[in-house]
Amino acid sequence: MDEARIPRRGLSPRLWLAGGWLLLALLAAIFAPMVAPQDPLAQDLMLERLPPFWLDGAEPGYWLGTDSLGRDLLSRLIFGGRIAFIVAFAAATSACLIGSALGLIAGYFGGWADRIISRVVDVWMAFPPVLFAILLVAVLGTGLSSVILAIAIIDWTRFCRVIRAEAMSQARMDYVESARIAGYGRIGIMLREVLPNVLPSVVALLSLEMGIAVIVEAILSFVNLSISTDDPTWGSIIAEGRLSIHQAWWVLVFPLITLILTVLSFSQFGEALKAHFDPVLR
Amino acid sequence: MLLQRFLVRLSTMLVTLFGVAVVVFVVIRVAPGDPIAMMLPPGASDDDIARLRALYGLDKGIVQQFFIWLGGVLHGNFGTSISLRQDVLGLVFNRLPATLELATVALLMAIAIGTTAAILGARWRGAAIEAGIDIVSGATLSIPDFLWGLVLILLFGVLVPVFDISGRVSPQLDLPFATQFYLAESILRLRFDLTWDLIKHMLMPAVALALPLAAIIAQLLKQSLKEVLDLDYVVLARVKGFSETQVILREALKNAALPTLTLVGVQFTFLIGGTVIVERLFSYEGLGNMAIDAVINRDLPLIQGIVLVFALLFVLINLAVDMMYALLNPRLRHG
Numbered sequence: 001m002d003e004a005r006i007p008r009r010g011l012s013p014r015l016w017l018a019g020g021w022l023l024l025a026l027l028a029a030i031f032a033p034m035v036a037p038q039d040p041l042a043q044d045l046m047l048e049r050l051p052p053f054w055l056d057g058a059e060p061g062y063w064l065g066t067d068s069l070g071r072d073l074l075s076r077l078i079f080g081g082r083i084a085f086i087v088a089f090a091a092a093t094s095a096c097l098i099g100s101a102l103g104l105i106a107g108y109f110g111g112w113a114d115r116i117i118s119r120v121v122d123v124w125m126a127f128p129p130v131l132f133a134i135l136l137v138a139v140l141g142t143g144l145s146s147v148i149l150a151i152a153i154i155d156w157t158r159f160c161r162v163i164r165a166e167a168m169s170q171a172r173m174d175y176v177e178s179a180r181i182a183g184y185g186r187i188g189i190m191l192r193e194v195l196p197n198v199l200p201s202v203v204a205l206l207s208l209e210m211g212i213a214v215i216v217e218a219i220l221s222f223v224n225l226s227i228s229t230d231d232p233t234w235g236s237i238i239a240e241g242r243l244s245i246h247q248a249w250w251v252l253v254f255p256l257i258t259l260i261l262t263v264l265s266f267s268q269f270g271e272a273l274k275a276h277f278d279p280v281l282r
Numbered sequence: 283m284l285l286q287r288f289l290v291r292l293s294t295m296l297v298t299l300f301g302v303a304v305v306v307f308v309v310i311r312v313a314p315g316d317p318i319a320m321m322l323p324p325g326a327s328d329d330d331i332a333r334l335r336a337l338y339g340l341d342k343g344i345v346q347q348f349f350i351w352l353g354g355v356l357h358g359n360f361g362t363s364i365s366l367r368q369d370v371l372g373l374v375f376n377r378l379p380a381t382l383e384l385a386t387v388a389l390l391m392a393i394a395i396g397t398t399a400a401i402l403g404a405r406w407r408g409a410a411i412e413a414g415i416d417i418v419s420g421a422t423l424s425i426p427d428f429l430w431g432l433v434l435i436l437l438f439g440v441l442v443p444v445f446d447i448s449g450r451v452s453p454q455l456d457l458p459f460a461t462q463f464y465l466a467e468s469i470l471r472l473r474f475d476l477t478w479d480l481i482k483h484m485l486m487p488a489v490a491l492a493l494p495l496a497a498i499i500a501q502l503l504k505q506s507l508k509e510v511l512d513l514d515y516v517v518l519a520r521v522k523g524f525s526e527t528q529v530i531l532r533e534a535l536k537n538a539a540l541p542t543l544t545l546v547g548v549q550f551t552f553l554i555g556g557t558v559i560v561e562r563l564f565s566y567e568g569l570g571n572m573a574i575d576a577v578i579n580r581d582l583p584l585i586q587g588i589v590l591v592f593a594l595l596f597v598l599i600n601l602a603v604d605m606m607y608a609l610l611n612p613r614l615r616h617g
Contacts, residue, residue, distance in 0.1 A: 122294070123301030126593040128555030131573050135585060138577045139309055215426050219559050222428075223574050238432065242563070245440055256432050260425055267424040 015272035018265035025262060029081030037061050038072035040079040040232050045070050049248045065250045067240055073251060076232040077258055083226075083233045084262070087148055087217040088210040094152035095213075096206045099159025104198070106160070107167025108190045117160065124157045133216055137225045144227050147220055151213050158212075159205055166198040200277040207270025211263040218259060234259055284608055291604055295597050302593040303355065307348050310582050355590065361583035365576065370587035374569065378591065379462035380450055381561070381568035385554045387465070387484055388491035392553070393546070395492065396499025401530055403500065404507035415500060422497035427556040431490035431563040438486060446483045448565035455479060487564040491556050495549050502545055506538035540611060547603025551596040 028035050038061065047070035053063050064073040106117040136150035170176065171194065179189045214234070220226040221235030222242075234255050241252025335341050342350070354361070360370035403415040439447035451457065451464060455476065459467045465484070468476040510516060511534055519533045520526070558570030565571070569588060576584040 119297060119301065122298045123305060125551070126298055126302050126596045127305075127589065128558055128570075128592050128596075129552075130555060130558045131570070131589060131592065134558075134574060134577045135309060135589065138580065138585075139312055211424070212426075215428060219428055222559075223562060223578070225577070242432070242435070245435065249436065249440060252432065252436060256429065256436070260429055260433075263426070263429070264421060264424050 012272050012275070014268045015276070018269040018272065021261050021265045022269060025081050025258070026085055028078045029085050032078045032082055036072075036075035036078045037063065038075040040071060040075040041230055043069040043071055049244070051248075052250050052254075064254050065248065067237070067251045068244050068248065071232075073237070073254055076237055077234070077255060080232040080234045080237060080255070081258075083144070083231065084214045084217060086144065087151065088213045088266075091148045091151035091155070091213040091216075092206055092209040094148065095155040095209055096159050096202065098152065099156035100163045100198075100202050102156070103160040103163030104167050104190060104195065107164035108171050108194055109186070110168070110171075114164070117164070121157045121160055124154070127154075129154050130216070130219060133220060134223060134225055137220055142225055142227060147217055147226050150220075151216050155209060155212065158209060159202070162201055162205060163198055166201055167194055170194045170197050200274045203277065204270040204274035207273060208267050211266030214259065214262055214266070284605075287608055288605060291601055295601055298597055299593065302590065302597075303352055304348070306586055306589055306593075307351060310586055311344070311347075360587040360590070363576075363581055363584040365579040365581040365584070370583050373572070373584065374587050374591050376462055377567065377569040377572050380464070380566065381554070381557050381570060383463060383465045384484055384488060384561070384566065384568060385491070385550075385557055388488040388553055389495070389546075389550055391488055391492035392495035392499060395496035397503060399496070399500035400503035400507060401535070403504040404511065404534075405527055405530055407504075407508055407511075412504075415504070419497035419500045422493050423501070425494070427490045427494060427553075428559050428563065430493050431487065431560050434486045434490055435563070445486050447486065450480070450483055450567045451476070452479050452483075483564075483566070487557075487560045487566055490560050490563075491553050495546070495553055498549055499542060499546065503538060503542045506541050507534055510534040510538045540607070543610070544603060544607055547599060547606075550603075551599055554592070554595065554599075 044066075047059065047062065047066050048068055050059050050062050050066040050070075051057055052065045052073075053060075055065075058065065062072050062074070064077070066072055067076070102117050106114040132154050133150050136153060137146050140146035140149060167190075176189060176193055179193050180186075184192070217226055217233065218235030218238060221233040222239045224236075224239065226233055226235060237255040238252060238259075241248070241250075241255060245252055332341075358371055360374070362368065363370050363373055366373060399415050399419065403412045406412055435447050438445045446452070457464070457476070458471065458473070461467055465477065465480050468474070468480060507530065511530070516529055516533050519529050524532070557568060558573055560566070561568040561571040562574050569591070573585065573588045575581075576588065
């Protein structure tokens with residue numbers, strides 16, 4: 001829809017910007033124990049609601065200030081990134097595998113397989129996704145694997161719909177016909193000929209879905225239904241920030257900026273990657 | 283032709299709803315915890331449990347249980363809320379109007395903002411305005427309603443506190459309403475003081491819901507406007523001496539709107555889905571907020587009722603959009 005109008009050569013600056021932020025956040029999360037200036041769980045009521053470093057009353061070592069229990073905000077954000085990235089990668093990859101496989105089958109084979117898969121997608125689309133996620137986590141029990149499972153169960157339809165449509169149009173093309181004449185089997189054609197051609201869309205969607213997974217996890221921990229331990233998550237920091245918004249705005253502002261940058265980066269990264277791989281657009 | 287299309291869609295819709303019922307039933311039954319044990323006070327005897335189990339058909343096979351449950355749902359018997367001890371259907375219908383008003387206001391805002399941006403972008407296509415609209419709509423689109431809500435709370439609830447950031451209406455006000463459609467009723471009763479109070483509460487959650495959809499409308503409508511503007515009949519209008527703005531408003535808009543309409547229908551269901559968390563964020567007393575409470579309280583009958591009502595709403599909207607599309611599209615109308 002919007003890829004067509006922007007001509008691109010080489011790696012675009014937005015790919016660098018988006019990729020740069022994601023890499024920075026990912027590395028910080030991986031090396032959190034080394035990077036974080038404080039213990040993210042350490043409470044100190046003498047240090048409660050310290051403002052960020054440029055304001056009066058800030059303490060050195062607490063760059064972004066502290067929350068109402070005196071916990072260091074920057075360290076909590078860095079450690080919260082761990083949960084965010086684990087959920088992003090695990091949930092998005094699972095949703096992608098299920099959705100792409102079903103979409104490819106429905107789009108390429110058509111017929112009964114398509115009819116059944118499309119009906120299931122229709123049913124799935126009739127649920128409000130956030131409510132569905134909250135319900136699933138409540139049923140599965142809180143915890144990291146439940147969150148990942150819930151997101152995968154809900155969001156596979158995003159992949160399925162797009163890949164189905166793409167596989168359908170690919171299946172009508174001449175190269176598929178020639179492969180058939182050359183004697184390839186249907187499954188062989190699907191995997192060897194059709195799959196590589198829908199891959200740019202899969203990659204773009206995968207990146208987009210990682211951003212969505214990060215948001216869903218944040219929403220779940222915002223309503224206190226994500227992982228049940230004390231480990232900080234971006235959503236739980238936001239929930240604290242929403243409560244103390246009039247006393248300590250920074251507890252809401254910094255996780256919000258982190259989330260916005262991450263989500264924007266995932267979607268921009270995906271689109272730029274798609275444009276980079278797509279031979280027609282390139 | 284139209285009737286045939288309607289009947290086909292209607293049957294698909296029923297199949298979808300049946301599927302929804304199956305999924306809801308399976309998810310709720312998978313839930314750990316005995317639904318009967320939750321209905322009874324602690325210390326109930328085994329006999330009581332067995333009797334209630336038989337009453338609700340829980341001693342029968344799972345397929346039989348499903349049809350007993352479905353029969354109840356079809357008769358409007360959604361059960362009793364465990365946490366609120368009231369009839370589920372009554373609770374749901376009591377909250378639904380608040381959510382519908384919020385979603386409708388958000389939809390109208392999205393259409394107004396999106397259409398304006400699209401017209402501006404098409405009018406000055408290729409110029410800085412179009413590039414600006416592309417960048418802003420691209421970014422707006424990528425940020426979900428949950429984050430927009432938080433941004434708005436910070437901007438207009440804390441930084442420049444002009445709007446209320448929680449509730450549906452100021453609690454101290456005396457409300458003369460007979461229905462739960464507060465906004466509509468306040469206008470009909472000419473109580474504009476109440477209308478203003480309601481708007482002040484509704485504005486920020488509505489904007490949070492509207493922004494992503496407005497961006498989608500802006501992008502898609504601008505694209506189809508630009509395509510239509512190259513067509514012969516538009517060129518003819520230009521030759522006749524209409525200004526570019528007149529050409530867009532009088533000639534192009536009507537024909538470019540059709541593809542956008544279909545998309546708005548699907549996106550409107552996403553918007554309604556978004557009310558769940560946005561209502562929570564703004565403590566707005568709608569269906570979504572109640573749904574989250576229900577999940578936290580493990581109030582399974584209430585959750586079930588809310589999910590089914592949402593699903594029915596989504597399916598009905600899709601049907602309505604599909605029919606509207608068929609009515610407006612001359613190719614289908616006379617096909």
